[in-house]
Amino acid sequence: MNVLPRWRSLDALAGLLAFAMAAAFAELIAALFIVVSPYIAVGDAVIRLAPVGAVRFAISTFGTYDKPVLLGVIALITLLFGALVGMAARARPDVSTFGFALWWAVCSAASWAGQTSAVAAATIISAAGAAGWVVLNQMLARIPTDTHPVDASTDSMLANDPRRRTPDRRAFFAFAAASAGASVVAMVGARRLGGAYVDVEASRRSITLPSARQPLPAVPPSAALDTPGISPLITPNAEFYRIDTALSVPRVDIEQWRLRITGMVERPQEFTYAELAAMPVEEADVTLTCVSNEVGGRLLGNARWLGIPLPALLERAGVRAGATQIVGRSVDGFTAGFPTEVALDGRAAMVALAMNGEVLPTEHGFPVRLVVPGLYGYVSATKWLAEIQLTTLEAFDPYWIPRGWSRLGPIKTQSRIDVPLGRKTIVAGRTPIAGIAWGGIRSISKVEVRVVPANAKDDGPWLPARLGDALSQSTWRQWVVEWDALPGDYDITVRATDGTGVTQPADRAAPAPSGATGWHTVRVTVRGA
Ligand SMILES: Nc1nc2c(c(=O)[nH]1)N[C@H]1C(S)=C(S)[C@@H](COP(=O)(O)O)O[C@H]1N2
Ligand SMILES: [Mo]
Numbered sequence: 001m002n003v004l005p006r007w008r009s010l011d012a013l014a015g016l017l018a019f020a021m022a023a024a025f026a027e028l029i030a031a032l033f034i035v036v037s038p039y040i041a042v043g044d045a046v047i048r049l050a051p052v053g054a055v056r057f058a059i060s061t062f063g064t065y066d067k068p069v070l071l072g073v074i075a076l077i078t079l080l081f082g083a084l085v086g087m088a089a090r091a092r093p094d095v096s097t098f099g100f101a102l103w104w105a106v107c108s109a110a111s112w113a114g115q116t117s118a119v120a121a122a123t124i125i126s127a128a129g130a131a132g133w134v135v136l137n138q139m140l141a142r143i144p145t146d147t148h149p150v151d152a153s154t155d156s157m158l159a160n161d162p163r164r165r166t167p168d169r170r171a172f173f174a175f176a177a178a179s180a181g182a183s184v185v186a187m188v189g190a191r192r193l194g195g196a197y198v199d200v201e202a203s204r205r206s207i208t209l210p211s212a213r214q215p216l217p218a219v220p221p222s223a224a225l226d227t228p229g230i231s232p233l234i235t236p237n238a239e240f241y242r243i244d245t246a247l248s249v250p251r252v253d254i255e256q257w258r259l260r261i262t263g264m265v266e267r268p269q270e271f272t273y274a275e276l277a278a279m280p281v282e283e284a285d286v287t288l289t290c291v292s293n294e295v296g297g298r299l300l301g302n303a304r305w306l307g308i309p310l311p312a313l314l315e316r317a318g319v320r321a322g323a324t325q326i327v328g329r330s331v332d333g334f335t336a337g338f339p340t341e342v343a344l345d346g347r348a349a350m351v352a353l354a355m356n357g358e359v360l361p362t363e364h365g366f367p368v369r370l371v372v373p374g375l376y377g378y379v380s381a382t383k384w385l386a387e388i389q390l391t392t393l394e395a396f397d398p399y400w401i402p403r404g405w406s407r408l409g410p411i412k413t414q415s416r417i418d419v420p421l422g423r424k425t426i427v428a429g430r431t432p433i434a435g436i437a438w439g440g441i442r443s444i445s446k447v448e449v450r451v452v453p454a455n456a457k458d459d460g461p462w463l464p465a466r467l468g469d470a471l472s473q474s475t476w477r478q479w480v481v482e483w484d485a486l487p488g489d490y491d492i493t494v495r496a497t498d499g500t501g502v503t504q505p506a507d508r509a510a511p512a513p514s515g516a517t518g519w520h521t522v523r524v525t526v527r528g529a
Helices: 004-033 038-049 052-091 094-113 118-141 156-160 169-193 200-206 273-277 310-317
Strands: 259-263 269-271 282-289 300-309 325-330 335-339 350-355 369-371 385-391 414-419 424-427 429-438 444-453 477-485 488-498 520-527
Touching: 004 038, 004 052, 004 094, 004 118, 004 169, 038 052, 038 094, 038 118, 052 094, 052 118, 094 118, 118 169, 259 310, 269 273, 269 310, 273 350, 282 369, 300 310, 310 350, 310 385, 369 385, 414 488, 414 520, 424 429, 429 444, 429 488, 444 477
Parallel strands: 259 385, 424 520
Antiparallel strands: 259 269, 282 300, 300 350, 325 335, 325 385, 350 369, 414 429, 429 477, 444 488, 488 520
């Protein structure tokens, strides 16, 4: 028994290395999935849970090193915990399982509380923890024990238990070196991939938005109708539709990130986030919509954007004659392009920093995105913008063009019924029919509603809707019609007329290749009161 202490330090080393390996693998897998690593998630959780006084103390003591110090402490605690688990596992083999279960629980809780999806977090942490657990038990099995070295040949049942395998000091060190090496490789790999280290939420929180030179007035009551169930005039960020090709949301490191203006320009430009945010900014209310939106679909939203006017950026760069196309390129390689003249015709095309008073949400393109009023998102609204390239319309086809979508993507005039919802039964009596209508940059001048008994031969008259005021030329307008509903089945149809006097056509067209057309109709059943 007195030989035991000699091996105890190896037990501790085995535990330490196994936990280091689990942590390093978690980093690497998280980086591959481009989600927040459990290590960062635990750090975030500590910051969130720490009393305000402790946070202030840390900042005043460590200054800008507060984050590295915190992460260093967490790493140290993890390694110490691993060493203790390794030592305890000698006497009580179950301790290694318990130790990894605890590590799993802490990391998972922190990740779920943070940004990572429960499935991704659990997968990552389970896989990494399982690898660490196997390595720990393999190493422990190779450390010579004091009293009863087991002869594998005498008891084949016992020999199958990894902890009873023939101890072998050399094999232990080989294993230890291999796991240390694997941890280092995993850490370096994770660093290279980068994403996992980027705490986007923290950098979003740290940003103070500039104010517009001429801030827009608050939304006037005359613009917003209060019909229950109608789309809110401004779509809250959390409810704004999301469409992109990114499997996981790009997490941009704001320190490394630059916006470049390249191609057919006199003076190629490169901006840091701070440089961009220091330029004069403007606000604009703009409805963004997806070309894939079906008639009556929900792939659109209306927001108040804050950003640098695109013409100002182009002026800095000096657009060369003949540069007929502006291509936005995202950090993940996505591209969208539109005619240069569109950006310069007076509409509020911008490089947006903020959406509804909030730093651009990560899913909507943090740090910056393009917003071009009147164009579908697929040709204009590049999120996670890294480059604005001036070229010609002939020289480059952006992402969706070779995939069959039309070259130019002006938004078509459309209208949608929000209430009553289709296939609903409503009670007879006075009931509002309400919704939204939009017409790119042409605004909306008229909305009409028609209510006819289901399957009626004749079309009924068109009733003019009351319109909320337009926030801008480029936003949707809310509309409402009061209807005296009598029992029966009805088809309710809406059509809008844009600011140039053109009424949206009745002919149905599918979204591909240039946006859906046709009138939105819902069928409702009215029952007696
Ligand atoms: N980087 C990037 N930006 C993108 C896309 C994309 O796939 N990747 N999709 C575009 C499309 S098709 C639309 S409709 C809008 C949607 O913007 P949202 O997700 O903020 O609503 O983003 C555009 N910008
Ligand atoms: Mo889209």
